[in-house]
Amino acid sequence: MTFARATAEGFGLVRRLGNVITPALMVLFSRMPIRLLASLLWSISRSPAIRKSGAAGFGEPRTLIDAMLAAAAPHELPALRAIRP
Structure with a gap:
């Protein structure tokens, strides 16, 4: 849930700064309810490719x-x- 809230805050900041969220899939993510976004992020985090991308530090x-x-x-x-490392 913490990462979903952080993601939602980030999308909100992008919009408040006057920027457009792209691509369309990110727009969809930005409009998801927090619980659904949290479930999606958890599911994505199970992917070996996503885990490997985080290994960069x-x-x-x-x-x-x-x-x-x-x-x-x-x-x-x-x-x-x-969530800032």
């Missing part, structure tokens, strides 16, 4: 989250702050 997700936090107000994005 914490540098990329840390940098992306830092950039998102810099674009947000200090009190925003608590779920993203919670």
